[in-house]
Amino acid sequence: MPVQVESAHRGPRISRLLLGLEFRRLRDERGEQLQETAKLLLISSSKLSRIETGQAVPRPRDLRDLIKHFGIEGTEAAARVRALAESAMEPGWWTELGIAMPSRLETFIEYENAAAEISSHEPIVFPGLLQTADYARAVVTDLTSTDAIDAPPIDDQVALRMARQEHVFDAPTPPVLRTAFPESVLARPVGTTAVMNAQLTLLAERSEDENTHVHVIPNSAGLYRAMEGGFTIFSFAIGQVPDVVNTESVLTNFFYTTEEVVAKHRALFNELGRKWLDRKESRDMIMSYRR
Structure with missing residues (x-):
């Protein structure tokens, strides 16, 4: 189930967790292993793992590549992850x-x-x-x-x-x-x-x-x-x-x-x-x- 964007105001840490959960959901829907997705995106498995567990926020280029990889460009899902990524960078x-x-x-x-x-x-x-x-x-x-x-x-x-x-x-x-x-x-x-x-x-x-x-x-x-x-x-x-x-x-x-x-x-x-x-x-x- 997609996460809700309106929950993002709860703070940067929660936004990071929600963003990671969303990317994990998208990866699971494609039936990909973490290592497989990381290889296709030309990033390390540890980096993708940190994003999915809410320990890191993807940089603009990584965010763009993730959206493109999961085929959600121009969709509500893309708007959702962009909003979460923006909220995750805002100070509490x-x-x-x-x-x-x-x-x-x-x-x-x-x-x-x-x-x-x-x-x-x-x-x-x-x-x-x-x-x-x-x-x-x-x-x-x-x-x-x-x-x-x-x-x-x-x-x-x-x-x-x-x-x-x-x-x-x-x-x-x-x-x-x-x-x-x-x-x-x-x-x-x-x-x-x-x-x-x-x-x-x-x-x-x-x-x-x-x-x-x-x-x-x-x-x-x-x-x-x-x-x-x-x-x-x-x-x-x-x-x-x-x-x-x-x-x-x-x-x-x-x-x-x-x-x-x-x-x-x-x-x-x-x-x-x-x-x-x-x-x-x-x-x-x-x-x-x-x-």
């Missing part, structure tokens, strides 16, 4: 902020903006999309390593986090956000009492939004497998873009698209549903921690 909105950031953070933001559903387990602090500016500042101040050479300045990190919230929640079609965290996050002081009270109030207010599902895992739930670390699952309603899992720890930050890894984290998140409080119970517990 975050570049306008002029904030230097590590590539892993930029990748996270791209997936965050393209997702139809975001499911996360946050074992340490509240999710960035649900933080107040003051809470975010306290978090990044305490958790940013003094020897982190690629971390943006604290003011930039806070500004970026607020901008992320704006672009996600004010999007024409906001994603469904499902987040779960242990009760210990409610009890953990971050910043002053006033900062915590404002944060808890925002969290409770956001949890009333139709698309925002906030769940607390009470201490009474005991141990659960996911408590070993935080993770985020991005699901997309765009073509055949696969789900993506991001896992983060003090020393590592990885993205996975393999079905096995995604399925395991989906199972972990589903297990949380048997531990957490429902939305109203969670909201009541959140407000009970205000001081």
Whole structure:
């Protein structure tokens, strides 16, 4: 099934993935092996593979040759791939902020903006999309390593986090956000009492939004497998873009698209549903921690 051009506004990374999927579909329709197509186009197999997997955007000459090779000149399919190739070269909105950031953070933001559903387990602090500016500042101040050479300045990190919230929640079609965290996050002081009270109030207010599902895992739930670390699952309603899992720890930050890894984290998140409080119970517990 052809990918949809109107999905291209979701960001350059998603446009690259969609473009690659389209060329893979066209190649499969012709019954050609990747090596065969690459040879006919006089390009390396690795180059064509990078294009098909969304790791690279074809140069104008390669794009022209691909369109000609697949016999789609003058068709809607040609217009579709040209639009995707153009979108894949456009910078994301975050570049306008002029904030230097590590590539892993930029990748996270791209997936965050393209997702139809975001499911996360946050074992340490509240999710960035649900933080107040003051809470975010306290978090990044305490958790940013003094020897982190690629971390943006604290003011930039806070500004970026607020901008992320704006672009996600004010999007024409906001994603469904499902987040779960242990009760210990409610009890953990971050910043002053006033900062915590404002944060808890925002969290409770956001949890009333139709698309925002906030769940607390009470201490009474005991141990659960996911408590070993935080993770985020991005699901997309765009073509055949696969789900993506991001896992983060003090020393590592990885993205996975393999079905096995995604399925395991989906199972972990589903297990949380048997531990957490429902939305109203969670909201009541959140407000009970205000001081």
